[in-house]
Amino acid sequence: MQNAALDRPEGKSLFFSAERESDMRFEDKVAIVTGAGRGIGYSIALRLANEGARLACVSRTEENAKKVSDEINALRADSANAYAVDVADHAAVQKVGARILDDFGRVDILVNNAGVTRDALAMRMSVEDWDSVINTNLRGAFSLVQAIIRTMTKQRSGRIINISSVI
Secondary structure: OEEOOOOEEOOOOOOOOOOOOOOOOOOOOEEEEEOOOOHHHHHHHHHHHHOOOEEEEEEOOHHHHHHHHHHHHHHOOOOEEEEEOOOOOHHHHHHHHHHHHHHHOOOOEEEEOOOOOOOOOOOOOOHHHHHHHHHHHHHHHHHHHHHHHHHHHHHOOOEEEEOOOOO
């Protein structure tokens, strides 16, 4: 059976395969990917895992975070953990950041990918929608950086990738 949305056989990943030869360039690296439960973040998480990274899969819902971490762990045991958090909640992000550091002991890559869209003309957009976009897309990225930057600084290495997209 084909997965029509991705045009691939059911149960097969485009980016993660036990059979795929890879240069494992991220072996022994730990990556955090926000928005990992679907879309671009899902693909990034699978690709990083396929190249050897251990993953902290962050999504707003436990179900989505667990789905991607389970898929990774099915092919490479104990290489991914699921974390549910609304990145717009600064205090919650700090707690999740501390949990990730406790669980993995380090962070080498942070991919800030979580984002929301509230398309409307400025004259029609509510203040609540504006706040939702800013708090998720900007404050969320800032909060994750703030949660892990001391560790990266002590490691004297790390990569932070901030992604945005327009639909």
